[in-house]
Amino acid sequence: MRIEAVIRRIPRGKVSTYGAVARAAGLPRGARLVARVLQRGYGLPWQRVLGAGGEIKLRGDSAIEQRLRLEAEGVRFRGRKVDMKQCEFRFGPSVRKR
DNA sequence: AAGATGACGCCCG
DNA sequence: CCGGGCGCCATCT
Known part of the structure; x- marks a missing residue:
């Protein structure tokens, strides 16, 4: 499954977004x-996937969980959001082996 | 089969 | 910065 594969590529200490993962997997409209x-x-390293802009889309305890886990990996937060500027992981050029 | 729902994203005011 | 609305897609009633 492309989505799974893409998510597994996110290295520790870095994060990505639903939309970015979807695009990298070839599903431009597959954020959901x-x-x-x-x-x-x-x-999967679920804690490394955030909403657009680096915002946690979970609620309640799960949201706290995620934040804690990320900070534990060294991910910096800027208020409610993650400092994407520095922690967003960029996937390679959609290397669609062809 | 139609409507509602949800770890989404983007545009507007 | 915040809320509201609409489009997307798969799953569940």
Whole structure:
């Protein structure tokens, strides 16, 4: 599954967004799909995937969990959001092997 | 089959 | 910065 593969590429200490992952996976309109895959939990680094702008889209305890885990990895927060400027991971040129 | 829902994203005011 | 509305997509009622 492309989505899964893409998510696994995000290195520790870095993050990405639902939309970015979707695009990298070749699903320009699949942000919500990415979210579903994560929730289903496959043993993916779910904490490294945020909403556009670096905002945590979870609620309640889960949101706290995520924030804690990210900070533990060294991800810097700017208020409610993650400092994407510095922590966003850029995927390689959609290397669609062809 | 139609409507509602949700870890989304983007545009407007 | 914040809220509201609309488009997207798969799943569940």
